[in-house]
Amino acid sequence: MKKKLLLPFAILLLFALAACGGNVDPKALIEDASNAAEGVVDSVTEQLSETTSEESDEHAEVQFKTACDPAATVGIPVPTEAEVMVRFVNASGRDLVGVWRDTSQSPAQDTEYFQLADGETYDQETFDGDEWFVEDEDGNSWEYVATAKVAQCVGLYHHFDYEGEAPTENWAELSAYYHTCDSDAKQSPINLADATMTDLVNIDFAYGETAVKILNNGHTIEVKDITGNQITINDTTYALQQFHFHTPSEHTVDGEPYPIEMHLVHKSLDGNSFAVVGVFIAEGAENPAFAPVWDHLPREESPAFDTGETVNVANLLPAEPLVYRYTGSLTTPPCTEGILWSVMTTPVEMSSTQIDAFTSISLFEEGINRPVQPVNEQGLQLDNTP
Numbered sequence: 001m002k003k004k005l006l007l008p009f010a011i012l013l014l015f016a017l018a019a020c021g022g023n024v025d026p027k028a029l030i031e032d033a034s035n036a037a038e039g040v041v042d043s044v045t046e047q048l049s050e051t052t053s054e055e056s057d058e059h060a061e062v063q064f065k066t067a068c069d070p071a072a073t074v075g076i077p078v079p080t081e082a083e084v085m086v087r088f089v090n091a092s093g094r095d096l097v098g099v100w101r102d103t104s105q106s107p108a109q110d111t112e113y114f115q116l117a118d119g120e121t122y123d124q125e126t127f128d129g130d131e132w133f134v135e136d137e138d139g140n141s142w143e144y145v146a147t148a149k150v151a152q153c154v155g156l157y158h159h160f161d162y163e164g165e166a167p168t169e170n171w172a173e174l175s176a177y178y179h180t181c182d183s184d185a186k187q188s189p190i191n192l193a194d195a196t197m198t199d200l201v202n203i204d205f206a207y208g209e210t211a212v213k214i215l216n217n218g219h220t221i222e223v224k225d226i227t228g229n230q231i232t233i234n235d236t237t238y239a240l241q242q243f244h245f246h247t248p249s250e251h252t253v254d255g256e257p258y259p260i261e262m263h264l265v266h267k268s269l270d271g272n273s274f275a276v277v278g279v280f281i282a283e284g285a286e287n288p289a290f291a292p293v294w295d296h297l298p299r300e301e302s303p304a305f306d307t308g309e310t311v312n313v314a315n316l317l318p319a320e321p322l323v324y325r326y327t328g329s330l331t332t333p334p335c336t337e338g339i340l341w342s343v344m345t346t347p348v349e350m351s352s353t354q355i356d357a358f359t360s361i362s363l364f365e366e367g368i369n370r371p372v373q374p375v376n377e378q379g380l381q382l383d384n385t386p
Helices: 168-174 176-182 288-294 352-359
Strands: 045-050 060-066 084-090 096-102 109-116 121-126 131-136 141-145 151-158 196-198 204-206 209-216 221-224 230-233 236-246 260-268 274-283 302-312 323-329 337-344 348-350 381-383
Touching: 084 109, 084 131, 096 121, 109 121, 151 176, 168 176, 209 288, 230 274, 236 274, 260 352, 274 352, 288 302, 288 352, 348 352
Parallel strands: 084 151, 196 381, 274 337, 274 348
Antiparallel strands: 045 060, 084 121, 096 109, 096 131, 131 141, 204 230, 209 221, 209 302, 221 236, 230 236, 236 260, 260 274, 323 337, 323 381
């Protein structure tokens, strides 16, 4: 896929917004609805789609993030005449139009379904695999393909970057929805030092195999749409949604970064909270556990694709269960706070060749890490008992 120019906005993790009305998809009238969805919690994963117009520098790549803050996902209604309900949330600064593409016809037919003003949301019934396009008045169009999850959420946000025209220090100025990025209260990442030693209950990891569905969204490489993997922390169970990587590491230990940091992103089963497990990656021996992912690293921005392989997520973790624990934030806009962080104290190893395979990706060469934030109210703890 060819490189696109940066658009003034991109689609990222959703900030809290209120819900509004819904509509019934025409496909509800089609008899074949045999693949009814199971579960009610949407994945914290991305569906990347890129469109462009060579006629204007304003047209460029856009990302869909099928994840919303808990406040926005609460109250997504159960579909009554279709398989799934998708909540579209507009925080882009522009008025948008939602279009359903009927691929059962030849050629495919587009039907306008809803209009969505900036700051509003819309609940739309649809089916697993249905194609939706959200368009603005300038003709930009972003595709979203519904998954099998009963409740899904799609948030549209302003573009951000780590350097260039939208660097980390300017995130809060990019959009009214990014104001939390300027908070000094409980932001992430932080320098892991001067922690309070305590006996934390070990994380109960229930990890195993998952399909490797991977994408490069220009900000990271992510394995998405994970099912059947979860953790339990202090009697709360969180389902693993996706994992992705930063270089150099976002968290530091006594001021020192690691070459890479992996973030495993989880959502509680009730949909009301997130927990992230951080794993440092240090240079050392070759690590075959990562091969199903590393063998398919997309070096350019790309939509998600299924590699046909599986990875055992448990094998990506260090043997030592000790962690740093604190309450922080997302490390990308909108920098939502209230995220439970558990950063494992022991790194896993990768060979220099494996590390270079990631860090040499041209989009990442200048770094894809938010600098450490002030340590104020996070309450950093360090587990001192295995």
